Amino acid sequence: MAKETSGFIPAGIQLSKTSDVPLYMQLYTQFKDMIARGQLQPGDRVPSSRNLAAELGVSRIIVNQCFEHLIMEGYFAGKTGVxxxxxxxxxEQLLQVSTATAPAPPTEPAPASAFTSNRIADKPFQIGLPSLDRFPYHTWNKVAGNILKTFKHFHLGYEDTLGYDSLRKAIAAYLRLARGVRCDPSQVVVVTGSQQGLHLVLQLLLEPGDHVWMEDPGYYGIKLALRHARMNICPIPVQSDGLDIDYALQHYPTARMAYVTPTHQFPLGCRLSAEKRQRLLNWAAENNSWILEDDYDSEYRYEGRPTPCLQSADQHGRVIYTGTFSKVMFPGLRLAYLVLPSAELVQKCSRIKEGIDRQSPALEQFIMCGFMEQGHFIRHIHKMRLLYAERQQILITLLEQHLHAYLEVDHIPAGMHVVCRLKQPTDIALLKKALKARQLQVSFVSTFTLEHPQPPALLLGFPAFSAYKLKTATAQLLTCFEQATG
Structure with missing residues (x-):
């Protein structure tokens, strides 16, 4: 029977608001330590998040973040209504902790599955990779197994070119809830990866030679798609609050489309301001132009409420919304989606897609649909959000401790990479050579620029790498900078 300790606040909890470690992580660590020491025993009731937040003088959101992290890892158990x-x-790992001795230095854990390839494991800092060491393989395999058990001959035929109907319903429901997208399933088109989605949109809406605004620096995938479709790329500089609308209107006022990443600009990480969002929407409506909104990693904001998508404020049907499962699931899934604003565009898109690949792979769609309908998708996103917030903070702390002489880190609590600006003159060619020798997959902002140079900066990915890997890779990064700066 649980102990009647609902009003009990564990003694010894101390939170520092000046520490680099987030408050919820401080609380999380102290709860784990109290369990390891036996101060808190299995079955003990934990104080309510409301009472604990009031006692500690912090937001209830912070306490809830801590509780959710501990529940996910199996240290806490929630009972509805109790x-x-x-x-x-x-x-098991907690029960094995000995409080009599200092913790041993971290060792690199064995890969969770053969799914984690050597290429990923051996090249830290690669951007755009989700965590494969914490992917719920058992759950995914169970869903897949159940799908295969019920597989019938009619599943082996052709599916709807626009996508499996139940998956389109699940995507629409998720986008309405999580991103505020105004859509129904009939507007959703399932595509074979985000790159196919970009090519489809360009064929659907534009003609060769049309002018398209592109963020500079910006996503290389859209640059490739625009060049392949023979569009005129209009590089628009990016400011601290997103796309420079004044520059765009002055230089390319009659462009037919604007490609933007308004929630978390790639690669700099800034958000498009509310004022610029409205100006962009007004421009599209007044000029009969289009906006292609790439919401590629909106799930990963670690502080505050998510910024609503641009499409949610579109009153004239000028925004094409696109997202992908590559960042929240795994890149090899090759499933993404478009949300089109009219039935006419959906029908036209269907005809174009049918001429490209007829349909996206059916089995992957069935499994993804089951994963979403059974609630695993939302739980996975929530778990990864907590994990990535932790790994981002670990990397930032390591960089500021060991590379503060070389790098200035942008503190943006979102996304899947950190932006690090160079603080002193560095031989970039020598730095790249040193990085390659140590198999560090570091990206440079200059790789993504077209006409408007940015101050020298690096992009360091963190979601796919353990604390141990981040620590060892940071030490190697320091060596590279020491060689490149003489």
Whole structure:
């Protein structure tokens, strides 16, 4: 029976608002330590998040973040209508902790699955990679197994070119809830990866030679798609609050489309301001132009509420919304989606897509649909959001401790990479040579620029790499800078 300790606040909790470690992570660490020491026992009732937040003088959101992290890892157990308790069966790694000795130095864990390739494991800092070491393989395989058990002959034929109907319904429901997208399933088109989606949109809406605004620096995938479609690329500089609308209107006022990443600009990470969002929408409506909104990693904002998507404010049907499962699931899934503003565009898109690949792979769609309908997708996103916030903070702390003489880190609590600006003259060619020798997959902002140079900066990915890997890779990065700066 649970102990009647609902009003009990564990003694010894101390939070520092000046620490680099987020408050919820400080609280998380202290709860784990109290369980390891036996101060909190299996079955003990945990104080309510409201009471604990009031006692500690912090936001309830911070306490909830901590609780959710501990529940996900199996240290806490929630009982609907009753409360939260220390789990009856604790994770084995916690029970093995000895409080009599200092913790041993971290060792690199064995790969969770053969799915984690050597290419990923051996090249830290690669951007755009989700965590494969924490992917829920068992759950995914279970869903896939159930799909295969019920597979019938009619599943082996042709599916709708626009995508599996139930998956389109699941995507529409998710986007309405999580991103505020105004859509129904009939507007959703399932595509074979985000790159196919970009090519489809260009064929659907534009003619060769049309002018298209592109963020500079910006996503290389759209640059390739625009060049392949023989469009005129209009590089628009990016400011601290997003696309420079004044520059765009002055130089290319009659462009037919604007490609933007308004929620988390790639690669700099800034958000398009509310004022610029409205000006962009007004421009599209007044000029009968289009906006292609790429919402590629909106799930990963670690502080505050997510910024609503641009499409949610579109009153004239000028925004094409696109997203992908590559960042939230795994790149090899090759499933993404478009949300089109009219039935006419959906029908035209269907005809174009049918001429390209007829349909996206059916089996992957069935499994993804089951994963979403059973609630695993939302839980996975939530778990990864907590994990990535932790890994981002670990990387930032390591960089500021060991490379503060060389790098200035942009503190943007979102996304899947950090932007690090160079603080002193560096031989970039020598730095790249040193990085390659140590198999560090570091990206440079200059790689993504067209006409408007940015101050020298690096992009360092973190979601796919453990704390141990980030620590060792940071040490190697320091060596590279020491060689490149003499």
């Amino acid at each position: 409360g939260t308790f220390i789990a009856a069966v604790l994770p």
